[in-house]
Amino acid sequence: MISNVKFNELANKVVVMEGRIAELEVIVRSLSDRDGGNIPAGMTPLTTLAAEFGISTKKGEELAKNSGVLLVKQKSGGYIVPDEKFREAARLVLRSAKRKIGSAYWYHPLLGKFQMSGGLPK
Incomplete structure (x- = not known):
């Protein structure tokens, strides 16, 4: 079983990773906007x-x-x-x-x- 301390550490890591993913999404959107829009479907x-x-x-x-x-x-x-x-x-x-x-x-x-x-x- 996972102790409460380990669980809290893992939960904190998930929060940090979610923040990094959000930052990357912003960067990707800004690059695609600068490039004239998103890549069309297909x-x-x-x-x-x-x-x-x-x-x-x-x-x-x-x-x-x-x-x-x-x-x-x-x-x-x-x-x-x-x-x-x-x-x-x-x-x-x-x-x-x-x-x-x-x-x-x-x-x-x-x-x-x-x-x-x-x-x-x-």
Whole structure:
């Protein structure tokens, strides 16, 4: 069982964490307002999706451009893309990429030579 002292310590930590989360939410809102508003529904930052698939942001941009996925440049300099269209294109391209045995690099005609962490997407 947790003693009252430990319970009070945990309760205080929760209060502190709630305050930190509130501060971060304010920062995120101010950044999105400065960037021209919130990201529309169905769109996701390219950096997030590229990281999810284990490729670099630059290769994510190439994948989107070469496979016909809409790229929207934000004022902050990053890109947002339609979530489902990018995922579909990435799965298709990355599954058909080839890798020599023992090599850290993959190859696909649309992307050229690239590295992918995490293996093939499901």
